[in-house]
Amino acid sequence: MDTPLRVITFNLKRDLPFFRYHRWAQRREIAAELCRRSKADLIGVQELMPDMRRDLEELLAGEYAIAGFGRYYGTRHTNEDEHSDILVRLERAELRYCKTFWLSNRPEQYGSRGLLAAYPRICTVAEIRLRDSGRSIRVFNTHFDHISGPARNLAARIILQYMQELDLREPMPKLLMGDLNASYDSRCVRILRENLHQYPFRLQDAYEKYDGVRSNTYHRFAGRVKAGRSPIDYIFASEEFEILSSRISTFSLDGEYPSDHFPLIADLVLKGDAE
Numbered sequence: 001m002d003t004p005l006r007v008i009t010f011n012l013k014r015d016l017p018f019f020r021y022h023r024w025a026q027r028r029e030i031a032a033e034l035c036r037r038s039k040a041d042l043i044g045v046q047e048l049m050p051d052m053r054r055d056l057e058e059l060l061a062g063e064y065a066i067a068g069f070g071r072y073y074g075t076r077h078t079n080e081d082e083h084s085d086i087l088v089r090l091e092r093a094e095l096r097y098c099k100t101f102w103l104s105n106r107p108e109q110y111g112s113r114g115l116l117a118a119y120p121r122i123c124t125v126a127e128i129r130l131r132d133s134g135r136s137i138r139v140f141n142t143h144f145d146h147i148s149g150p151a152r153n154l155a156a157r158i159i160l161q162y163m164q165e166l167d168l169r170e171p172m173p174k175l176l177m178g179d180l181n182a183s184y185d186s187r188c189v190r191i192l193r194e195n196l197h198q199y200p201f202r203l204q205d206a207y208e209k210y211d212g213v214r215s216n217t218y219h220r221f222a223g224r225v226k227a228g229r230s231p232i233d234y235i236f237a238s239e240e241f242e243i244l245s246s247r248i249s250t251f252s253l254d255g256e257y258p259s260d261h262f263p264l265i266a267d268l269v270l271k272g273d274a275e
Helices: 024-038 050-059 149-169 187-193
Strands: 005-011 042-046 064-067 086-089 093-102 122-130 136-143 174-179 203-205 233-238 241-248 264-270
Touching: 005 024, 005 174, 005 233, 024 050, 042 136, 042 174, 050 064, 064 093, 086 093, 086 122, 122 149, 136 149, 149 174, 149 187, 187 203, 187 233, 233 241, 233 264
Parallel strands: 005 042, 136 174
Antiparallel strands: 005 264, 042 086, 064 086, 093 122, 122 136, 174 233, 203 233, 241 264
16 A cells, blocks of 8 residues: 555635734744644645735745636636645645636636536646655545535536546546535535445545544634534545545644634545555
């Protein structure tokens, strides 16, 4: 087997000018420190604004590469707005390919949105080569709509469709992570974790190997873990992976949390022999 892989999904909470507290300027060093201390190989972030990305590129220079485009990329908007980017630890892996697509019936149409969605929603897909084994994996990172259930259901199906289309070109082990803005038993989550699709691959839910009782990942900067509450952040892995464990991180510094979400961490290993 390969060396275990550590993966994190982490909604960073975009900076809003009317915030009195928890501004990004107060949190950016904490977020970067969490990335460093976690020693994560792959980090999927959501709500990453362009200025936040520049900060992380500076703070994590030489440690992580950042891949992805904003949800208004390629449109007339002057600001790309929120990214769902993937951070790749340079010591462990290299980025081979990256693309962003939209979670709508026209996924190649820049700025398109799903039915009744409040905003355009995106998924970033990256092909990653692991340095120690030479094996390649495909990583998807996303952020579903917070208003529209139909848009979330469509988003799950669009991502599955992309997985299949890319597999037809070159099959690879797959990871999917993100803030799905949906409870554990919601339709869009069930589509993914119960494999309610016609494609030949199967996804595993990282919560199957959760350390303790499954709990909330959204905490509104309060830092309270509520056992038995539903998460809204998820990690899924195809069957080429063995999921070893998963847990949330409650990391903070001097009482300040890096976000209003707890990061979800999963340790996995690719089955079979390295090349």
